[in-house]
Amino acid sequence: MPRSPNTSPHTRSVLEALLQSHPDPAYGYDLSKTTGLRSGTLYPILQRLHAQGYLEARWEESLHPGKPPRHVYTLTEQGTRLARELRETARTPPQLVRGALS
Structure with missing residues (x-):
């Protein structure tokens, strides 16, 4: 079972971009353009998500x-679940996330 990921805003934006392209793979350059993250921020996030089992990474020959x-990069089944959960959490009003219905 994968470890809990860092769910920083940057990580969330990477997971959302990967979810939008899923099931198609995404290139790092395209993820950088989509998220606005520079390579020094993006690639450590991708490496961490891969190490935690949320991403598959493979080499593709150039055309x-x-x-x-x-x-x-492609989301794994666990990565897809995590990205969807984070998407729903972001859409849920804070009082509902905490469990308080006021």
Whole structure:
């Protein structure tokens, strides 16, 4: 079972971007453009989510000769569940998240 992830706003934005592209894989560059995160912030998040079992990462050969292969990222089943839970939590009013119905 994966460890609990860091659910910082940056991590949430990465998970949301991956959920929007799911089941298609996403490239780091595209995630950077979608989330507005720089590589120094984005790639550690991707590495951490991968290490925790929320992402699959694989190399994909370039379609253009001479260009290097790129990493592509896809949510795992656990990652998809987590991203959906975080999406719902973000939509739920704070008083309902705490369990107080006032």
